[in-house]
Amino acid sequence: AQSVTQLGSHVSVSEGALVLLRCNYSSSVPPYLFWYVQYPNQGLQLLLKYTTGATLVKGINGFEAEFKKSETSFHLTKPSAHMSDAAEYFCAVSDREDSSYKLIFGSGTRLLVRP
């Protein structure tokens, strides 16, 4: 069964610093990969996704992620953190052979941005 691991339940960075949120998946066949963001008391919003093609994916709000098959990873980065980036971030995977397109979510990483 698919699983996804997010290292670090909390990550704290200074405003203007690099943001790096880690995500690793477990399957031998690379799944479809997603990053979602959740602001307080809201639903989840899609940041970016990887399905096929270029392994460096750009998303909204200046975020990007790189699919690395050899490392089974899909880490999320942003060159310069902004106060408005403070939120919880979820990595999610979907099995390429599953026609229901179910998403399996990681446990989430809360990003704190210090002034």
Add this chain to the structure above:
Amino acid sequence: NAGVTQTPKFRVLKTGQSMTLLCAQDMNHEYMYWYRQDPGMGLRLIHYSVGEGTTAKGEVPDGYNVSRLKKQNFLLGLESAAPSQTSVYFCASSLLLVGYTFGSGTRLTVV
């Protein structure tokens, strides 16, 4: 505005009571899902539907039932609520791999 609407937004139940959560989408999506979110556990799939009249179990289905009588609606039922079902419930709909559209959630407390 197009999207996913969940009702109610908040609810407090007593142990043993029943209730139904409604999810409505106006995007003509085939796929709909119910998740629960608990601190430190991310989102876990309860039930899902791949089309009108179909439902299937997810990761944590016990204690819940669902129905999808109309394409735009996906109902989640709790027949006999338990404190362990205190959670935030999210509905989502999907058009293949475009990505999920989430509702704003229902915060349920069972006392």
